[in-house]
Amino acid sequence: MSVQSPLAWDIAVDDAPVALSARGDLVAVAGAEGTVRVLDAAMGAEMGALELPGGALSVELAPDAQHLVATGPLGYALWRRTDGRTTVRESGVWSAAAAWADNDRVAVASGRRALVLEADGGELWCTDPAASTVTDLAWMRQGRRLAVAAYGAVHGYERHTTKPVVMYPYVGSHLALAVAPTGKWICSGNQDASIHIWRARDGSELTMSGYPEKVSRLAFDETGFWLAADGAPDVTVWDFSGKGPAGTAPRSLRCHETVTALAWRPGAAGQLASGGADGTVALWHATAGRPQALLNPARTLDGDGDGTAVAALAWAGPHLLISAQRDGRIRAHALPSRTAL
Numbered sequence: 001m002s003v004q005s006p007l008a009w010d011i012a013v014d015d016a017p018v019a020l021s022a023r024g025d026l027v028a029v030a031g032a033e034g035t036v037r038v039l040d041a042a043m044g045a046e047m048g049a050l051e052l053p054g055g056a057l058s059v060e061l062a063p064d065a066q067h068l069v070a071t072g073p074l075g076y077a078l079w080r081r082t083d084g085r086t087t088v089r090e091s092g093v094w095s096a097a098a099a100w101a102d103n104d105r106v107a108v109a110s111g112r113r114a115l116v117l118e119a120d121g122g123e124l125w126c127t128d129p130a131a132s133t134v135t136d137l138a139w140m141r142q143g144r145r146l147a148v149a150a151y152g153a154v155h156g157y158e159r160h161t162t163k164p165v166v167m168y169p170y171v172g173s174h175l176a177l178a179v180a181p182t183g184k185w186i187c188s189g190n191q192d193a194s195i196h197i198w199r200a201r202d203g204s205e206l207t208m209s210g211y212p213e214k215v216s217r218l219a220f221d222e223t224g225f226w227l228a229a230d231g232a233p234d235v236t237v238w239d240f241s242g243k244g245p246a247g248t249a250p251r252s253l254r255c256h257e258t259v260t261a262l263a264w265r266p267g268a269a270g271q272l273a274s275g276g277a278d279g280t281v282a283l284w285h286a287t288a289g290r291p292q293a294l295l296n297p298a299r300t301l302d303g304d305g306d307g308t309a310v311a312a313l314a315w316a317g318p319h320l321l322i323s324a325q326r327d328g329r330i331r332a333h334a335l336p337s338r339t340a341l
Contacts, residue, residue: 008320008332009044013037017324019058022316024065026081029330030056036070038079041316044332050086052077057096064103067119071095076108078121087121097136101143109134114148114157125160136177140186140200149174149188154198168198170205175216180224185240187227189215195229195238197245206246208238221264221272226287228272230259234294235274237286249291255282255300263313263321271298271341273321275310281323281333283341298341301333 015031022028026047027039034055038048054074061068068079075091076098093111100106101116105124108115112129114137130150137148145165146157151173155164168186176189179200186198193211195218198204211231219228225241235253238245256276265271270287282297289295301323308327316322321333335341 006334008042008334010329010331011039011044013328013330016326016328017311017330018056020312020314020322020324021059021061021068022314022322023061023063026061026065027314027316027322027330027332028059028061028068028070029324030059030070031328032056034072036068036077036079038068038081039330041320041322041332044330048079048081048084050077050079050088052088053090058098060098060100060106062100062103062106062119066103067106069098069100069106069108069117071098071108076110078106078117078119080120085120089121094133096134099138101139101146105143107137107139107146109137109148112150114146116146116159125162127155127157127164128162130155132173135174136188138177138179140179140183147177147179147186149177154186154188166203168203168205170196170207172196175214176218178218178220178227180220180227180240181222182224184224185220185227185244187218187220189218189229189231193231195227195231199244206244208245217259217262219262219264221268221270222266223268226264226270228262228264228274228286230262233257233259235259235262235272235284235286237272239287239291251286251289251291251293251295253282253284253286253295253297255297256280261310261313261323263315265321266315266318273313273315275313275323277309279308279310279325281310281313281321283335285341 015035019030034052077088132151154168156166173191174188194209197206215231217230236250258277261275272286281301308325
């Protein structure tokens with residue numbers, strides 16, 4: 001069902017968006033050419049901006065929305081809200097991702113290393129070089145352990161340890177990393193069209209293979225019981241409650257020919273937003289039905305199916321969904337209560 005969704009705001013930027021981040025009262029938009037804009041979530045007004053030489057790949061606001069880090073092919077940059085101070089580090093190496101441990105520490109992928117920085121850019125520690133470029137990273141144990149994905153394994157590092165304290169091996173190229181909020185599961189989406197899963201406490205493994213395409217997007221909901229993934233025209237949603245997904249089948253969400261974005265709505269209602277290459281944004285009761293269920297969208301958002309791919313999605317609280325399309329259009333969709341969708 002396609003319906004009209006009230007827009008809180010609708011703007012255009014002149015750099016093709018590649019990533020979004022929403023925290024507190026801010027939204028950050030990273031563009032392919034390296035322009036990062038910081039917007040007021042309620043109105044869309046620009047609150048700040050920075051330029052990252054060589055282009056941008058990702059952007060992450062700190063949990064309190066007081067700092068921001070952007071990464072790109074040639075380095076990374078940090079921005080401070082209080083005075084707009086920007087620190088640019090042109091390392092000359094591929095920086096694919098960043099993740100905040102808390103308001104004061106952020107991990108940045110920098111070539112074959114992971115750097116852990118203070119919010120204003122001072123280096124606290126870094127890992128020894130991995131076997132290849134770090135493709136993704138995530139914090140575990142409330143910011144006490146850092147999971148780092150590179151070819152052949154996901155490694156875990158404690159604070160100030162340059163060598164890993166634990167290794168989760170898998171021979172392949174990891175494209176995306178997701179750690180359950182419960183800390184129980186570590187998942188990688190892979191170039192070989194699979195999802196590999198480790199139980200964090202003992203390293204026991206499971207591989208979900210047979211996807212028609214590489215798996216480059218993974219997202220756990222806030223409960224840690226549901227994992228959404230691309231890798232096929234259908235979004236797959238796996239049940240990680242109880243003993244996990246071994247021996248089970250996922251729910252399949254059918255709307256897009258190519259999935260380009262995934263974002264769980266805040267809360268425990270099991271609602272997911274997805275974006276497609278055709279410009280469609282779909283909203284789902286993603287945990288409804290039984291395993292192997294084929295689900296249709298609760299609704300798609302009018303005005304987004306205009307043929308321009310959705311580049312990214314982010315929730316600015318439970319009632320405001322931000323969508324970015326590759327032609328530079330950024331929209332804030334005002335949505336009803338969790339029960340209504």
